[in-house]
Amino acid sequence: MTELNRTVAVAPMLDWTDRHCRYFHRLISPQTLLYTEMITAPAILRGDRKKVLDFSAAENPVALQLGGSDPQALAECARIAEDLGYQEINLNVGCPSDRVQKGRFGACLMKEPELVADCIDAMQNATVLPVTVKSRIGVDDQEGYDQFRHFIDAVAAAGCNTFIVHARKAWLQGLSPKQNRTVPELKYDYVYRLKKERPELTIQINGGINDVAAVESHLQQTDGVMIGRAVWNAPWLLYDIDTFLQRADVNKNRDTVLSAYQAYCEEMLLGSVNLHWMIRPILGLFHGLPGNKKWKSYLVTESPRRPKDVSVITEARAFVHTIDTNPNRHKETTEGVL
Ligand SMILES: Cc1cc2nc3c(=O)[nH]c(=O)nc-3n(C[C@H](O)[C@H](O)[C@H](O)COP(=O)(O)O)c2cc1C
Known part of the structure; x- marks a missing residue:
């Protein structure tokens, strides 16, 4: 089954995927790739570094998601992250909040592919870790597929070969970050087409993936899936996905x-x-x-x-009326008895 080598990741989520959340997700699934919340370069370089970056090695593999657009500052953060034991650096090119736009980073960088390329180049020179990008398919009036692919090509030319694409565009004016996760329609076909046209790139898909059936279907067309809210609402989904990928520990419940x-x-x-x-x-x-x-x-x-x-x-x-909540284990036991 080809799906076995594909990446499954829990999306970076501000205020949600903190170290405790990641530790918990790691207990459920040993291999799922976990992300930090977005941490801005100034918060790392000028803030309480220990507070924002501290994590436990037991959470690994963990990708640090950075927010920023100053290549040298991002490079310095990548160096620090490598020293601390993070396993991947990811640049946020998808957050639409006003605060982030004022700082000229997040989703508004979809309009500045050359600057993103400079950031990638600087980070790659500073670390041996993989440097990846999480983007949208466009912002504001960037409607068509061609602009999206132009962005990807420009950034790939700087050496980035892994893209996680939230398959909807973002409206930078008039919609809140929350609305920007539901209102613009999902266009999975953009991501599928990108993978077809750029097979050498690793393309992972994100947005509205809520169950194992959806994971299975997206893995036919892409190299990986990233799931956000569905895992927060029902974290055992990670175990069900591991079961589908034939890598779940049957003794776990x-x-x-x-x-x-x-x-x-x-x-x-x-x-x-x-x-x-x-x-x-x-x-x-x-x-x-x-x-x-x-x-x-x-x-x-x-x-x-x-x-x-x-x-x-x-x-x-004590309020939950179930003894062994692992269906695999139950099946095993039943089969054993039979
Ligand atoms: C509470 C919350 C916080 C988020 N914070 C971030 C963030 O820090 N960085 C980022 O790239 N995306 C962030 N996102 C977007 C998610 O990573 C993801 O792209 C989005 O929720 C779509 O995936 P989903 O439909 O599986 O939830 C956040 C989403 C939520 C719900």
Whole structure:
């Protein structure tokens, strides 16, 4: 099955894919590529570097997503990231927020392919890590496929050979970042066509991929899939995808993952972080199962009251009426009995 070598990634999501979320996703799936939230070059070079970049080697493989457009500053960040053990550097050319536009980075860089090429060139000279780009298919009045391919070609000419494409354009005026993730229509055919016309490039697709069937279908046409909101809402999807890719650990289930995450929380709670921050990525763990609603509401109400008490998670778990939540394991057991 050719899909086995394809990349599956969890999308960078500001305020969501922090180190705790990544640690949790890694417990579910050993091979899925994980991304940091977008971190701007000035935040790394002039801010609290430890705070923004600190992560655990157990989260790897992790790609650091950078926001910026100053080639030398980005190159310096790439060097720092390599020293810290990140495994890929990704440049954000997709974020449409006003703040990001004022800083002349994110999606507005779709209009400046030469500048993006300079950034890639500088970063590649500074690190041995792969340097990749996450882009849109266009911005504002960039309607056609040709402009999109022109952008990709210009950046590829600087040596970038991996592109993750959020398959909708962004409206830089008038739509919020949230609307820019739903309003402009998805055009998967642009990404498929790009892969056909530029087979030498690694092309991964992003946007609206919500289940295993969609993953399977996109992997027929591209080199990888990146999933954002669907994983946040139902993180066990990562396990289902691993099952489809024939790489899931059959001894794993939601409970084994949860106990490992609880142990991690206990350790983290010794520092300054509080439980209510760390429960956010696990809220969707029992998505679709009986008791899910109570599990979530107990965690949300109880964790701020008892910010250092990890047993809140055990108490919440009691609301979910399922013993072994791994369908593969169940199947195995049944087959074993038969
Ligand atoms: C809360 C949130 C924060 C996001 N932050 C980033 C970000 O920091 N960098 C980025 O490239 N995209 C960001 N995105 C966009 C996602 O990476 C992804 O491209 C988008 O959600 C479409 O994928 P999906 O339909 O699978 O969610 C964010 C999306 C969400 C929902």
